[in-house]
């Protein structure tokens with residue numbers, strides 16, 4: 001990705017909200033609307049908790065915000081950038097330099113070591129690498145890893161890590177090079193209660209340190225209280241819910 | 256960075272990668288080996304004779320004349336009278352001639368009656384000359400020189416007495432032999448890598464002496480044999496030769512002389528230009544060559560299909576990896592290039608391995624093949640044809656890589672960031 005492309009896409013105006021949605025509609029090919037969000041704002045620096053039943057479109061919304069899915073109707077501004085106006089390559093560059101993304105599980109590239117996994121975003125995005133302010137990339141990866149209690153595992157094969165350790169590596173990768181927006185899609189659902197709490201502590205601490213906005217999706221409403229903002233997708237989404245799973249799915253159980 | 260990823264990803268699937276590399280290496284190695292043998296054979300073939308402008312024999316097919324004169328395959332239907340031979344040997348446009356008198360054999364190897372001119376003028380592989388590793392050329396009537404393969408296969412040494420037999424049958428002491436006239440080995444020729452190695456050489460007088468007491472192509476009756484001691488070169492009269500090689504003073508005269516031979520009034524003769532007839536003959540052999548090539552191309556295609564399957568089948572289990580790479584910021588184009596690079600790396604590494612394999616096998620097999628089959632296959636550096644093949648292969652590898660790449664593109668389009676396990 002050329003620097004010319006990324007600079008334009010990722011000079012988010014500081015005053016603009018982290019996420020601003022207006023009349024956003026999205027449907028998968030051949031399906032009905034999954035999302036129809038008339039209005040939604042998320043201010044910068046917030047820790048936001050997004051929840052909703054399985055199949056309600058949480059992951060879909062995150063895909064739109066991350067620029068992986070294309071805005072079909074309405075407008076979506078992320079960190080001031082109008083994603084609907086960017087082509088796929090620019091959205092990729094935008095994501096690479098401004099976003100950190102943590103999946104539910106199996107976040108890591110199996111053929112890279114812990115250290116290499118963490119360094120990956122800075123290798124993809126020159127912009128993000130620049131934000132290390134001249135610090136050595138490998139050094140920075142190690143520093144983050146140590147900070148997340150992974151100092152002894154840097155050269156491990158990632159498949160030899162426990163799930164909790166894997167999630168911390170994913171967090172380190174999402175946070176390296178100080179992205180402005182951190183997205184986590186049920187990152188704690190595979191962790192036990194203790195680790196969940198510790199993992200959240202780490203996320204909050206890192207986000208506050210860099211001023212990053214956190215958008216955190218979870219089924220687990222016991223975590224909700226620790227966030228500054230809580231968003232129920234069903235409150236902002238007007239699209240008819242898609243009954244993909246019985247509504248009685250208990251809380252906290254990974255889907 | 257992508258290359259690094261592709262490389263690591265291949266290393267991560269060691270077994271599949273090794274198997275794929277192996278199959279590509281084998282198929283590429285085979286293709287190159289066929290090419291090597293082909294050019295080697297063609298080279299050896301067209302270099303069997305050089306420096307000769309015309310081959311002259313009794314009128315028959317040109318290829319037949321070439322076969323029995325140069326390759327010692329098949330037989331002449333008629334001979335050239337010594338008088339006609341003399342006519343052209345003394346022709347003012349002719350620099351030298353090498354007469355051959357064929358028809359006898361020793362243990363399946365042909366016996367060639369010829370003159371000093373053969374040792375002096377015969378050339379192969381450009382300017383190489385026939386030389387001796389031991390002894391010298393036969394001078395006496397009952398002296399014989401051995402081609403290197405003959406000496407090696409039969410284990411003969413200088414001074415050994417051998418008997419020759421009529422035609423191509425084995426010498427078993429039957430009536431149609433020349434048991435009464437043994438020859439002494441006086442020389443062993445150096446290896447030439449041509450049919451010269453598989454013949455025995457005597458003088459024209461020797462050939463004449465063998466048949467001196469024969470009547471109408473039948474061996475003498477018991478008691479009618481002429482004893483060896485009574486045969487003298489001065490009393491022998493050479494009646495005919497089978498064919499002869501000819502060199503002109505000025506090569507421009509070749510064509511005129513060829514016409515002259517063909518129009519010779521004394522008897523029906525024909526002259527051929529060795530280069531032209533060699534090419535003609537090779538075009539016949541060329542069918543086998545094409546068939547060989549087709550087979551090796553098919554093997555290469557199978558090898559590449561193996562690679563396609565190997566890369567393609569992993570795509571399903573790699574959807575997660577693709578989604579992660581997308582999330583980190585790789586575009587779909589880069590994901591596709593990653594897969595193309597994997598195929599590209601496999602192709603390049605596989606074909607380099609194939610080249611190594613080719614030379615490893617050639618070097619180990621060369622002496623074995625030579626020992627058991629008497630065929631000397633020269634080991635040569637890769638030529639332009641081979642590099643063209645490799646270029647085409649690499650391109651094909653990339654094109655084949657485009658198939659899983661396209662599939663991965665489609666996958667990542669429909670998967671987005673939702674990860675399937």
Ligand SMILES: Nc1ncnc2c1ncn2[C@@H]1O[C@H](COP(=O)(O)OP(=O)(O)OP(=O)(O)O)[C@@H](O)[C@H]1O
Nearest residue numbers: 028034054055056057058059060242255669670673
């Ligand atoms: N790649 C896809 N192609 C087609 N339809 C999809 C795709 N991904 C999701 N969907 C559909 O879109 C709807 C929303 O899915 P999404 O994954 O966003 O839900 P979710 O809220 O993240 O659910 P969960 O809590 O189970 O992860 C579902 O009905 C799902 O079937």
Ligand SMILES: [Mg+2]
Nearest residue numbers: 058059060185
């Ligand atoms: Mg989801």
